[in-house]
Amino acid sequence: MPEIRKDPISDRWVVISTERGRRPSDFGSTAVTSTKEDTSKCPLCEGNEDKTPPEIVAWRRSDTLPNKPGWQVRVIPNKFPALVIEGDVNRSGIGIFDMMSGIGAHEVIVETPNHNETLADMEESHIEKLLWAYKQRITDLEKDQRFRYILVFKNYGSAAGASLNHPHSQLIATPITPRYIKLELTNSRAYFHEKERCLFCDMIRQELGSGERMVYENEYFVGFAPFGSRFPFETWIFPRRHQAGFQFISDEERMQLARCLKDVLTRLKKTLNDPPYNHVLHTAPNSVPRPGKPDYWGTISYDFHWHFEIIPRLTKQAGFEWGSGLYINPTSPEEAAKYLREIM
Amino acid sequence: MPEIRKDPISDRWVVISTERGRRPSDFGSTAVTSTKEDTSKCPLCEGNEDKTPPEIVAWRRSDTLPNKPGWQVRVIPNKFPALVIEGDVNRSGIGIFDMMSGIGAHEVIVETPNHNETLADMEESHIEKLLWAYKQRITDLEKDQRFRYILVFKNYGSAAGASLNHPHSQLIATPITPRYIKLELTNSRAYFHEKERCLFCDMIRQELGSGERMVYENEYFVGFAPFGSRFPFETWIFPRRHQAGFQFISDEERMQLARCLKDVLTRLKKTLNDPPYNHVLHTAPNSVPRPGKPDYWGTISYDFHWHFEIIPRLTKQAGFEWGSGLYINPTSPEEAAKYLREIM
Numbered sequence: 001m002p003e004i005r006k007d008p009i010s011d012r013w014v015v016i017s018t019e020r021g022r023r024p025s026d027f028g029s030t031a032v033t034s035t036k037e038d039t040s041k042c043p044l045c046e047g048n049e050d051k052t053p054p055e056i057v058a059w060r061r062s063d064t065l066p067n068k069p070g071w072q073v074r075v076i077p078n079k080f081p082a083l084v085i086e087g088d089v090n091r092s093g094i095g096i097f098d099m100m101s102g103i104g105a106h107e108v109i110v111e112t113p114n115h116n117e118t119l120a121d122m123e124e125s126h127i128e129k130l131l132w133a134y135k136q137r138i139t140d141l142e143k144d145q146r147f148r149y150i151l152v153f154k155n156y157g158s159a160a161g162a163s164l165n166h167p168h169s170q171l172i173a174t175p176i177t178p179r180y181i182k183l184e185l186t187n188s189r190a191y192f193h194e195k196e197r198c199l200f201c202d203m204i205r206q207e208l209g210s211g212e213r214m215v216y217e218n219e220y221f222v223g224f225a226p227f228g229s230r231f232p233f234e235t236w237i238f239p240r241r242h243q244a245g246f247q248f249i250s251d252e253e254r255m256q257l258a259r260c261l262k263d264v265l266t267r268l269k270k271t272l273n274d275p276p277y278n279h280v281l282h283t284a285p286n287s288v289p290r291p292g293k294p295d296y297w298g299t300i301s302y303d304f305h306w307h308f309e310i311i312p313r314l315t316k317q318a319g320f321e322w323g324s325g326l327y328i329n330p331t332s333p334e335e336a337a338k339y340l341r342e343i344m
Numbered sequence: 345m346p347e348i349r350k351d352p353i354s355d356r357w358v359v360i361s362t363e364r365g366r367r368p369s370d371f372g373s374t375a376v377t378s379t380k381e382d383t384s385k386c387p388l389c390e391g392n393e394d395k396t397p398p399e400i401v402a403w404r405r406s407d408t409l410p411n412k413p414g415w416q417v418r419v420i421p422n423k424f425p426a427l428v429i430e431g432d433v434n435r436s437g438i439g440i441f442d443m444m445s446g447i448g449a450h451e452v453i454v455e456t457p458n459h460n461e462t463l464a465d466m467e468e469s470h471i472e473k474l475l476w477a478y479k480q481r482i483t484d485l486e487k488d489q490r491f492r493y494i495l496v497f498k499n500y501g502s503a504a505g506a507s508l509n510h511p512h513s514q515l516i517a518t519p520i521t522p523r524y525i526k527l528e529l530t531n532s533r534a535y536f537h538e539k540e541r542c543l544f545c546d547m548i549r550q551e552l553g554s555g556e557r558m559v560y561e562n563e564y565f566v567g568f569a570p571f572g573s574r575f576p577f578e579t580w581i582f583p584r585r586h587q588a589g590f591q592f593i594s595d596e597e598r599m600q601l602a603r604c605l606k607d608v609l610t611r612l613k614k615t616l617n618d619p620p621y622n623h624v625l626h627t628a629p630n631s632v633p634r635p636g637k638p639d640y641w642g643t644i645s646y647d648f649h650w651h652f653e654i655i656p657r658l659t660k661q662a663g664f665e666w667g668s669g670l671y672i673n674p675t676s677p678e679e680a681a682k683y684l685r686e687i688m
Contacts, residue, residue, distance in 0.1 A: 160663065
């Protein structure tokens, strides 16, 4: 019998369709790294720094110059940005419609100088530097009063939307708080007001208690398949300690997060034959004071709890999902977690 | 300069990214009908009726028997249903999680006996019969007190999620009202309560007045590219007369809708080289009375207005869209509508 489940954070219903049950081998995805290519022209490779816009920040050897080799993680503006950085956010209405100018930041975080390395295979100490870059960019961009939100994400493999194969993450700062974040905030805020407890903390406690969807656990972090997984092998990573924004992460926590990310990504890579995936960082919105609305979306929320959502891209979204916002997932999170636990 | 726009019906923000502007030829999609295949084994073809579960209803010649040739449109249960039809909807809670048994209907509406016909190429009089089947199934299934909603949709081409090439639509009846429908209802209801006018009717009036996003218009129906289009060449079709549920459509309206659908699909097919697409029917939720909550989602809403959403599948959804619920659309709806108007 299939089940219909609700994820309490997003208020999203999901059909866990056991009748269509699928094991890892049934997805038949092609390993992302199986394609070989000429890397001499890759604009993100070391030595090709002049093929990108000037770098915003980089983790590099102290005896090297910006926009020259010698870096380990490098942040640059996206050459084809979805939003533009220069200008004011002008808001206007046209009859029943609302709009604003498309102001924002769109940056590329080059994860490594090596074209053929994957995040799962990097040293933990290298992943720490990538997380340092995430934190640095959020801390810097949240000072810009035009931006309400900074979304960090990664597209791995062309099926996940990557147009360059060189390992990279991206970041888009927007003058609005995106819908999914608003929905999560609405729910976690209502929960907190009613119970004086964080919804995310309660979920973590329940997952640690039951254990059936757990994938990874260390002193500071947990990774599990969410009860209302939209996608097969969807995995979320949370700090165990309550923390609203990713930018508040300590150095010790960053180290442990690198360990956790590497472990979870390695399990996904081994179980699903190096699948295409997206990961997304959900953190509290920027603390931009807004006139007369101190408690609006702008404020850093005590009731938010940052986390990563990792989504392997194994199934196609069809008319039902696009039309309803309801997902059909052929692999239960309990089964997915079991595979991921047992692979190592 | 890109623009950030809001669709007032779904409350969804969209980035219209003109910097990435794309014309029809830039998408380079392969025509769906370009693949040839052996149709003798297709379970949906005329003569192969014994390869499907027994039919639920069909438009067929009066001298023919069920599950034999002689039909023009045929509705059958999905052989691999996402939800199952037999059983009660048992609801339960597990700690902070909610779930219910996966009860529902999942049907396939075979649009024609001819394997190689596309909806755009069918006679208007044939499309009328398909719309008759949509109406018949909604009218029948809404009597089932277990179901809150009936979603009719179509996946055209494998990139749009179709697993069979034979022309078909699908229908899934669910014991919950899907999220997107709820969001539309919430917004249109609030609008109606404030203004005593239908939000959808206001949008149609504004689009007819400005004309810049109009694609098609007849006495009863309009087709236009929505102001907040998520996808390039997204097109919505509305009845001009206020009508909450699709099942209230008259025979005369059904005829005009067939004409409108054929026209719009033909324009999309010609402009975009027979692209993969989804279409979805958004209609008011079932009128299931619920104890103590006569005005809850269950009731047929005077403030809803049914419509079709047609989504060509030309771009990939990546981490940003999955993580934010915010869309980046490289083709403005004004440009898309202009191409669609001028193609014929």
